Amino acid sequence: MTMDTGxxxxxxxxxxxxxxxxxxxxxxxxxxxxxxAVSALVTAAGLGIRADLLIALQxxxxxxxxxxVGTLAVLAACASTRLARPDxxxxxxxxxxxxxxxxxxxLAASELAHTPPQDWMALWLGKxxxxxxxxxxxxxxxxxxxxxxxxxxxxxxxLRSTGALAGITAGASAALVYCLHCPESSASFxxxxxxxxxxxxxxxxxxxxPRLLRW
Amino acid sequence: xxxxxxxxxxxxxxxxxxxxxxxxxYFRRRLGGAAEDxxxxxxxxxxxxxxxxxxxxxxxxxxxxxxxxxxxxxxxxLRRSRAEISLDGLEEILSGGDFEAATQARMDIDALLASLxxxxxxxxxxxxxxxxxxxxxAASGGLSVADVKVSVHRGLKQLAxxxxxx
Numbered sequence: 001m002t003m004d005t006g007x008x009x010x011x012x013x014x015x016x017x018x019x020x021x022x023x024x025x026x027x028x029x030x031x032x033x034x035x036x037a038v039s040a041l042v043t044a045a046g047l048g049i050r051a052d053l054l055i056a057l058q059x060x061x062x063x064x065x066x067x068x069v070g071t072l073a074v075l076a077a078c079a080s081t082r083l084a085r086p087d088x089x090x091x092x093x094x095x096x097x098x099x100x101x102x103x104x105x106x107l108a109a110s111e112l113a114h115t116p117p118q119d120w121m122a123l124w125l126g127k128x129x130x131x132x133x134x135x136x137x138x139x140x141x142x143x144x145x146x147x148x149x150x151x152x153x154x155x156x157x158x159l160r161s162t163g164a165l166a167g168i169t170a171g172a173s174a175a176l177v178y179c180l181h182c183p184e185s186s187a188s189f190x191x192x193x194x195x196x197x198x199x200x201x202x203x204x205x206x207x208x209x210p211r212l213l214r215w
Numbered sequence: 216x217x218x219x220x221x222x223x224x225x226x227x228x229x230x231x232x233x234x235x236x237x238x239x240x241y242f243r244r245r246l247g248g249a250a251e252d253x254x255x256x257x258x259x260x261x262x263x264x265x266x267x268x269x270x271x272x273x274x275x276x277x278x279x280x281x282x283x284x285x286x287x288x289x290x291x292x293l294r295r296s297r298a299e300i301s302l303d304g305l306e307e308i309l310s311g312g313d314f315e316a317a318t319q320a321r322m323d324i325d326a327l328l329a330s331l332x333x334x335x336x337x338x339x340x341x342x343x344x345x346x347x348x349x350x351x352x353a354a355s356g357g358l359s360v361a362d363v364k365v366s367v368h369r370g371l372k373q374l375a376x377x378x379x380x381x
Contacts, residue, residue, distance in 0.1 A: 008258055009231040012265040018222030023269035085270045086283035155267040157287040214291065215263075 024154055028081045031150035032173060035143030039177040042139060047181040061185045064107065066176060068190060071100040072198065073172035080147065080165035084154035090161055101191070108187035126184040129193050135181075136197025137204075140167070140174035144205065148212055156213055163209015164202045171201030216277045220268060231261060237278075237318060238285055245289060256292060260285045278322065282315045327374055335370030338363050343371075 020026070043049070056062045075097055082088050115123055126132075147166040156162040175194045184190070219227035238260050242253045263284045271280050324344070328336040334356070341352040342363070353363045 005235055005254060005258055005261070006232075008261060009228065009235065012231060012261060013224045013228035015265070016219060016222060016224045016227050019220045019269045027269075085272060085280075086267075086287060087275060087280045153267075155263065155270040155284060155287070157283055215267075 024084050025081055027150045027154065028077065028084065028147070031146040032077055032143065032169065035146035035170065036173050036177055038142035038146075039139040039174050040180065042142070043177055043181050047135070049180050050183050052183070053180065056183075062179055064104070064187060065179050065182075065190050065194070068100050068104045069172045069175035069179070069194060069198070072097065073169060073176055076165050076169040076172055080151070080162060080169055083156050083158055083162040083165060084151055086155040086157045090158070101195075104187055104191045108191050111187050123186045124188045124192065126186065126189045126193075128182065128184060129189065132178075132182065132184070132189075132193040133197035133200060136171060136175045136178050136194060137200050138174075139177055140170035140197070140201040143173055144170035144201065151213055152215060155215065159210040159213045160206050161209075162213055164206035166209070167205020168198060168202040170205070171198035174201070216268075216271060217273050220271065220273070231264070234264070234281060235261065238281075241282065241285055241315075241318075242289060252292070256285070256288055259288045259292075263288060276319065278315065278319050282318075327377065330377065331370050331373055334358075335366045335373070338366045339370045339374075342367055 050056065075093075079091055079094065082091055111123070112120060144167060147170060151162060151166060175198055178194075184193075216227075216230055219230060235257055238257045239253060242256045246253065246256075260281075264281060267284065271277065328340060331339070337356065338352050338358075341347045341355065342349060347355075349360055349363050349367075352358075353360045356363070358366075
């Protein structure tokens, strides 16, 4: 038995190739970029880019949306990259996730305050509240799969948290892509229905993590 | 390990050979169980060290990283075999606990002792770590009792100086 282990060590040492620095970060970033590219293609081909995108980019609403989901995506991507290392626990800065939510909640509140109460429902539900969370969830699938593939080659040991954070990363970056299509323009819409899609992706990630991330 | 990440197969070979008995001790202490299972886990962990070496962050302690892999492999095996272990036992297994700390401390001590002349290192190890009497250490090394005492004294003084420098 010890003989076998000795031989195993020999063959492992023979197989050694240098590892580039920051290989973990690189792999995760690559997976995220590849997944988002696929989502963007699906958005462009399947849903269509909103016709007034160029005009919208001049306004502040699309940037408000992009800021919200972009911050969430960056935070979740950093946290899941951290969890790809076996000896690191959840970061102490998870509370930062509250910041974009609070900022958007404040925006939504002031928006409601400036709107007559009979229009609140229209503002909140927009035209697409029934499909928005599911489109975000659908667009998150390619990103989630790419992240799972990357994490599977790394060494996460907290599979449920890693799955959840990978799901949130996928959901939030899918929502960022979805901004290219979605014409909705109220903060209360975004904080409810975008968040619902992202949270759904996170929940599914947490449910699947322990099964799909095992190594 | 840093040399291994850079592609130095010789240091890597040395490292894996040094690490294998540590892992064996780790699993034996946690599981007791059959020697075969333990050797399987050792090999699984060695393979994990190899295939997941990119996840080692050079700025953090190597042993913590390695035992995190080992613990994962062990918990995974326990879960797969659905072995019945009591919850308090599980907690101790999961927390890794004293053995990791002790191993790291031992590696620190080994490194320090290696910086001393061989005779001083040996007598310190025997009298201070293994708990031998001075007479026993003298007999085993073919030295006089006075020689052992002087060597221990000089060695410890050197170590104290070295620690202060750090």
